Amino acid sequence: SNKSTSTQKPKVQKPFVLIGGGTASYAAAKAIKEKDPLANVIIIAEEAQAPYMRPPLSKELWFSEDPKVTQTLVFKDWQGHERETIYQDASLYEVLQDAAGSDTPSEKVKLLLNKRVVKLNIDTHTVTLDDGSEIYYNKVLLATGGSPKKFPGVQDANVTTFRSIEDFKLLDSKAKEGAHIAVVGGGFLGSELAVALAHREGNIKVTQVFPEEGNMANVFPTYLTKWTTSKVRDLGVDVKSNKSIKSINSGKDGKVVLDLGDEKLSVDHVVVAIGLEPRVDLARQAGLEIDEKRAGVVVNAELEARSDVFAAGDVVSFHDVQLGRRRIEHHDHAVLSGRHAGENMIGGSKPFTHQSMFWSDLGPEIGYEAVGLVDSQLSTVSVWAKATSKDTPAVGAGSEAESPRTAALGSDAPISAAPVSPIQVDLKDEKFGKGLVFYVRDQKIVGLLLFNVFGKVQEARDIINAGYTSDKIDGLLKQFDLHSESH
Amino acid sequence: SNKSTSTQKPKVQKPFVLIGGGTASYAAAKAIKEKDPLANVIIIAEEAQAPYMRPPLSKELWFSEDPKVTQTLVFKDWQGHERETIYQDASLYEVLQDAAGSDTPSEKVKLLLNKRVVKLNIDTHTVTLDDGSEIYYNKVLLATGGSPKKFPGVQDANVTTFRSIEDFKLLDSKAKEGAHIAVVGGGFLGSELAVALAHREGNIKVTQVFPEEGNMANVFPTYLTKWTTSKVRDLGVDVKSNKSIKSINSGKDGKVVLDLGDEKLSVDHVVVAIGLEPRVDLARQAGLEIDEKRAGVVVNAELEARSDVFAAGDVVSFHDVQLGRRRIEHHDHAVLSGRHAGENMIGGSKPFTHQSMFWSDLGPEIGYEAVGLVDSQLSTVSVWAKATSKDTPAVGAGSEAESPRTAALGSDAPISAAPVSPIQVDLKDEKFGKGLVFYVRDQKIVGLLLFNVFGKVQEARDIINAGYTSDKIDGLLKQFDLHSESH
Ligand SMILES: Cc1cc2nc3c(=O)[nH]c(=O)nc-3n(C[C@H](O)[C@H](O)[C@H](O)COP(=O)(O)OP(=O)(O)OC[C@H]3O[C@@H](n4cnc5c(N)ncnc54)[C@H](O)[C@@H]3O)c2cc1C
Ligand SMILES: Cc1cc2nc3c(=O)[nH]c(=O)nc-3n(C[C@H](O)[C@H](O)[C@H](O)COP(=O)(O)OP(=O)(O)OC[C@H]3O[C@@H](n4cnc5c(N)ncnc54)[C@H](O)[C@@H]3O)c2cc1C
Ligand SMILES: NC(=O)c1ccc[n+]([C@@H]2O[C@H](COP(=O)([O-])OP(=O)(O)OC[C@H]3O[C@@H](n4cnc5c(N)ncnc54)[C@H](O)[C@@H]3O)[C@@H](O)[C@H]2O)c1
Ligand SMILES: NC(=O)c1ccc[n+]([C@@H]2O[C@H](COP(=O)([O-])OP(=O)(O)OC[C@H]3O[C@@H](n4cnc5c(N)ncnc54)[C@H](O)[C@@H]3O)[C@@H](O)[C@H]2O)c1
Numbered sequence: 001s002n003k004s005t006s007t008q009k010p011k012v013q014k015p016f017v018l019i020g021g022g023t024a025s026y027a028a029a030k031a032i033k034e035k036d037p038l039a040n041v042i043i044i045a046e047e048a049q050a051p052y053m054r055p056p057l058s059k060e061l062w063f064s065e066d067p068k069v070t071q072t073l074v075f076k077d078w079q080g081h082e083r084e085t086i087y088q089d090a091s092l093y094e095v096l097q098d099a100a101g102s103d104t105p106s107e108k109v110k111l112l113l114n115k116r117v118v119k120l121n122i123d124t125h126t127v128t129l130d131d132g133s134e135i136y137y138n139k140v141l142l143a144t145g146g147s148p149k150k151f152p153g154v155q156d157a158n159v160t161t162f163r164s165i166e167d168f169k170l171l172d173s174k175a176k177e178g179a180h181i182a183v184v185g186g187g188f189l190g191s192e193l194a195v196a197l198a199h200r201e202g203n204i205k206v207t208q209v210f211p212e213e214g215n216m217a218n219v220f221p222t223y224l225t226k227w228t229t230s231k232v233r234d235l236g237v238d239v240k241s242n243k244s245i246k247s248i249n250s251g252k253d254g255k256v257v258l259d260l261g262d263e264k265l266s267v268d269h270v271v272v273a274i275g276l277e278p279r280v281d282l283a284r285q286a287g288l289e290i291d292e293k294r295a296g297v298v299v300n301a302e303l304e305a306r307s308d309v310f311a312a313g314d315v316v317s318f319h320d321v322q323l324g325r326r327r328i329e330h331h332d333h334a335v336l337s338g339r340h341a342g343e344n345m346i347g348g349s350k351p352f353t354h355q356s357m358f359w360s361d362l363g364p365e366i367g368y369e370a371v372g373l374v375d376s377q378l379s380t381v382s383v384w385a386k387a388t389s390k391d392t393p394a395v396g397a398g399s400e401a402e403s404p405r406t407a408a409l410g411s412d413a414p415i416s417a418a419p420v421s422p423i424q425v426d427l428k429d430e431k432f433g434k435g436l437v438f439y440v441r442d443q444k445i446v447g448l449l450l451f452n453v454f455g456k457v458q459e460a461r462d463i464i465n466a467g468y469t470s471d472k473i474d475g476l477l478k479q480f481d482l483h484s485e486s487h
Numbered sequence: 488s489n490k491s492t493s494t495q496k497p498k499v500q501k502p503f504v505l506i507g508g509g510t511a512s513y514a515a516a517k518a519i520k521e522k523d524p525l526a527n528v529i530i531i532a533e534e535a536q537a538p539y540m541r542p543p544l545s546k547e548l549w550f551s552e553d554p555k556v557t558q559t560l561v562f563k564d565w566q567g568h569e570r571e572t573i574y575q576d577a578s579l580y581e582v583l584q585d586a587a588g589s590d591t592p593s594e595k596v597k598l599l600l601n602k603r604v605v606k607l608n609i610d611t612h613t614v615t616l617d618d619g620s621e622i623y624y625n626k627v628l629l630a631t632g633g634s635p636k637k638f639p640g641v642q643d644a645n646v647t648t649f650r651s652i653e654d655f656k657l658l659d660s661k662a663k664e665g666a667h668i669a670v671v672g673g674g675f676l677g678s679e680l681a682v683a684l685a686h687r688e689g690n691i692k693v694t695q696v697f698p699e700e701g702n703m704a705n706v707f708p709t710y711l712t713k714w715t716t717s718k719v720r721d722l723g724v725d726v727k728s729n730k731s732i733k734s735i736n737s738g739k740d741g742k743v744v745l746d747l748g749d750e751k752l753s754v755d756h757v758v759v760a761i762g763l764e765p766r767v768d769l770a771r772q773a774g775l776e777i778d779e780k781r782a783g784v785v786v787n788a789e790l791e792a793r794s795d796v797f798a799a800g801d802v803v804s805f806h807d808v809q810l811g812r813r814r815i816e817h818h819d820h821a822v823l824s825g826r827h828a829g830e831n832m833i834g835g836s837k838p839f840t841h842q843s844m845f846w847s848d849l850g851p852e853i854g855y856e857a858v859g860l861v862d863s864q865l866s867t868v869s870v871w872a873k874a875t876s877k878d879t880p881a882v883g884a885g886s887e888a889e890s891p892r893t894a895a896l897g898s899d900a901p902i903s904a905a906p907v908s909p910i911q912v913d914l915k916d917e918k919f920g921k922g923l924v925f926y927v928r929d930q931k932i933v934g935l936l937l938f939n940v941f942g943k944v945q946e947a948r949d950i951i952n953a954g955y956t957s958d959k960i961d962g963l964l965k966q967f968d969l970h971s972e973s974h
Contacts, residue, residue: 287788287808287838288788289787289788289806289811289812298787298806300776300785300787300791300792300793301774301775301776301793302793302794304787304794305787306787306788306789306836306838307789307791307836308836319776319785321774324776325776349793349794349795351774351793
């Protein structure tokens with residue numbers, strides 16, 4: 001047991017050190033404090049900000065009608081409630097200035113900002129900070145997330161990546177009257193940002209460039225990728241698919257020139273959204289195993305890498321007992337894996353079996369949620385139906401008491417959800433109005449994409465956890481009421 | 488802590504359950520008892536025999552001059568000392584008849600023979616035996632080793648595999664006057680057995696068949712494989728390399744017919760030595776991760792798969808902090824990983840950093856030892872010198888107080904070593920008399936083969952652990968005295 005048995009001395013427990021100030025660390029801190037309010041929990045983060053959620057940065061904050069949104073970072077969820085991007089104000093933490101406070105008692109979670117952990121010393125159970133000081137840990141969590149990938153050698157102030165609040169503020173300042181902005185990348189971030197930028201007032205020209213056949217091609221089956229791309233184009237994005245970037249060069253008057261081989265694009269700003277590089281340096285240097293295939297820190301099903309060393313969130317490669325080894329770069333996974341790691345750090349040894357979900361929205365007509373392995377390389381079986389005006393992200397999410405779009409972080413935690421869009425829903429092209437895509441591997445259903453089908457994440461989880469074979473798909477359809485309108 | 492604090496009751500600790508009656512389990516039991524002589528250690532094995540070592544089964548026992556060797560299983564090591572194949576007699580254990588004795592105190596290691604574990608229940612911390620009973624564990628070790636691979640569909644009493652004492656006795660009974668025996672496989676077992684059989688008195692014909700270019704082709708660089716094959720032929724083995732088996736059929740008069748495509752071989756007996764299949768069923772069914780690439784039970788650097796669940800020996804896929812993820816099918820690894828798992832089970836959390844070695848002998852002229860990754864797919868750098876009569880397995884091993892050829896299992900444990908051979912050493916073909924092969928990956932030395940170079944395993948270990956780059960090879964050679972004779 002970690003608890004001091006002496007009654008004279010204050011009950012200072014050995015520190016639970018959480019490296020990283022993101023969602024995974026925040027969720028772990030909450031979980032540890034829930035089990036033991038006196039636990040000594042320290043979040044160490046290199047940024048100046050208290051932990052915050054990233055999803056609104058490419059969605060809600062762009063659709064807000066509040067002109068001060070860039071300062072307040074407050075947005076409205078589907079129920080019209082005001083939510084904060086930052087989970088809780090720094091004043092609700094015990095803010096430390098340096099390592100000194102690591103062993104004093106506090107009922108609050110301790111927050112050590114502006115400090116980078118530069119070394120994890122497993123033998124001595126310590127972390128070394130960039131100011132040279134050391135903090136002893138009882139248990140440590142690696143929740144270092146990742147850094148956006150970059151094009152090597154490109155150095156231009158008008159070519160940026162997008163992950164933080166600062167990045168949001170910068171892009172917001174660039175997206176002004178008449179600007180031409182190029183978004184490179186056709187994945188989650190590139191597609192969401194392209195749609196968000198195109199929604200902006202002020203005659204902003206948005207060009208999206210990526211090598212695949214269409215938006216979200218790594219997730220969606222080809223036909224759905226193509227259809228989605230046409231919808232993204234309808235929303236005002238000039239999508240240039242099947243294009244690879246030959247070079248990015250600084251042009252005249254602060255312009256940036258993208259060479260696409262057969263054409264050159266001269267733009268005011270370029271946002272590079274070409275994927276994430278998990279931050280595994282600390283782990284690698286500490287001798288932990290790095291998953292060379294998935295590029296994360298290897299842990300077992302309990303999210304433990306070595307005795308007393310855990311990992312969660314974007315950085316973790318874990319053993320999913322149902323689906324095999326995985327690394328997941330989504331918000332709900334950061335919440336659930338962070339929470340689970342926290343619970344195991346304070347004394348559990350349970351496998352992480354909760355199937356996380358993710359969601360995305362591309363404008364008012366396309367919203368999707370998914371559970372399990374949704375990789376367009378897998379074979380898929382899909383079922384489609386006409387969408388009605390009830391089958392939009394806004395209406396769908398609003399129909400549930402608690403949005404399934406993110407695991408709640410606690411009673412006071414905000415629920416992230418897509419914005420109430422002012423754009424009129426137009427459902428003329430109904431081909432892929434709403435539907436289900438089942439992803440199949442070795443005859444088993446391993447993933448399920450709910451396309452404009454809302455409030456059914458738990459059903460999807462149950463299907464994945466049951467490990468049904470693909471011949472069961474027909475029988476499984478009923479519970480999704482795909483054709484409820486036509487009955 | 489596991490220890491009962493009551494002084495009235497006998498100090499029965501919660502059981503350390505070791506699944507498997509092989510070297511890894513035996514080494515773990517020793518390690519646990521060394522740290523706590525009162526620990527409740529239970530070895531469960533499906534065989535009728537107390538744990539034994541396998542190396543003599545394909546070497547020493549065939550070269551013994553004692554006509555009763557097949558019964559006694561006693562052999563002479565290089566120092567001429569008598570050694571037993573079985574580590575210690577069953578009478579030195581507390582032999583259990585069933586699960587009943589699992590929670591009574593004993594200073595001896597408990598041995599439950601003739602019982603197979605059919606289920607590992609991680610949630611309830613129990614194992615289920617084939618008689619339906621359950622044993623609770625405090626910590627459990629999976630040391631289930633592996634089964635020899637077979638040709639599917641072949642069922643003939645004269646086609647056998649080789650792993651156990653029973654297999655040795657059976658092959659011994661087949662290797663009689665005038666018999667023609669085919670050995671399928673050119674790896675460790677096939678090559679050792681072919682040479683052993685060819686050494687037998689009684690005009691025995693030995694044909695070895697395998698698809699590679701020569702003996703040990705998966706380990707040795709091509710030139711060394713070819714040279715070794717010519718030596719194996721000199722020892723009387725009819726080596727048919729580059730041959731794949733099209734079919735194995737029962738012929739007339741109990742003969743077995745091997746179809747090699749361009750020829751058919753009719754023999755009295757076939758020994759199939761085509762590799763090992765780790766026994767991962769228990770682990771897979773329990774939801775543990777299976778390394779699909781290396782086919783073992785995945786554990787971390789501490790040899791832990793999940794809290795309280797460890798694995799060691801042939802069955803384990805572990806994280807080697809120096810060389811990356813590995814699975815190793817050798818005796819010394821079973822000893823060292825078993826011992827290490829035992830130490831961590833009783834309270835440690837150290838990474839398994841001890842580099843195991845392995846050795847093999849192919850007759851009196853060829854003996855080799857190796858450390859690290861020795862895979863002929865890697866690029867190699869090698870250095871050769873003339874061998875003298877001092878550079879033979881016999882003389883080499885004898886020159887050390889304690890043979891490096893196997894990690895000792897304790898003060899009373901036998902040391903396995905190659906036999907003192909009666910064959911006259913003949914060194915006419917000196918091309919690869921003795922030498923070193925350095926195996927290189929990503930510019931780093933990751934493996935070292937000591938070919939007829941003896942007593943240098945520790946030096947090899949140090950080189951692997953230092954992670955030298957390949958440009959350091961020249962400087963590293965001195966310590967091996969390759970040319971000591973010519974100085
Ligand atoms: C714009 C955007 C929108 C997104 N939208 C969605 C969405 O709609 N739905 C969804 O499911 N997912 C979404 N995601 C993904 C989701 O935000 C991530 O999966 C999640 O943030 C991962 O959380 P994390 O805690 O693992 O890592 P992060 O959030 O990256 O946090 C890691 C933290 O560790 C810190 N750190 C790293 N190394 C050190 C060190 N050595 N010392 C100190 N601190 C360190 C970093 O500074 C950072 O604070 C979005 C991501 C972005 C960028
Ligand atoms: C003939 C031969 C010669 C060899 N020579 C050498 C050599 O010279 N040098 C070298 O380095 N290596 C050598 N090896 C390899 C070495 O013997 C193995 O690496 C070593 O035996 C592995 O030990 P282990 O304990 O992991 O597995 P094993 O020795 O296979 O033991 C596993 C045990 O588990 C039992 N078991 C499995 N499942 C269950 C269950 N469900 N319930 C109960 N019991 C179960 C099995 O019956 C067996 O007793 C040789 C191997 C053979 C076969
Ligand atoms: N709704 C969500 O879940 C959501 C939303 C936004 C961001 N995120 C997360 O943020 C991170 C960053 O998102 P992302 O979209 O950059 O990653 P991503 O992995 O989703 O997409 C990467 C995209 O980069 C593009 N790309 C790769 N190499 C390229 C190259 N050389 N040239 C041009 N394009 C190239 C491809 O189009 C690919 O689709 C990810 O972890 C993502 O999961 C998630
Ligand atoms: N000195 C030692 O360390 C030693 C000695 C004996 C046995 N062993 C161990 O015993 C186990 C069994 O040894 P092994 O030699 O069978 O395994 P191995 O992996 O060393 O060799 C397998 C061999 O099987 C042959 N093979 C594979 N598929 C074949 C096919 N379809 N047809 C014909 N040949 C085929 C190949 O020649 C290959 O070299 C291994 O774990 C081995 O490490 C070790």
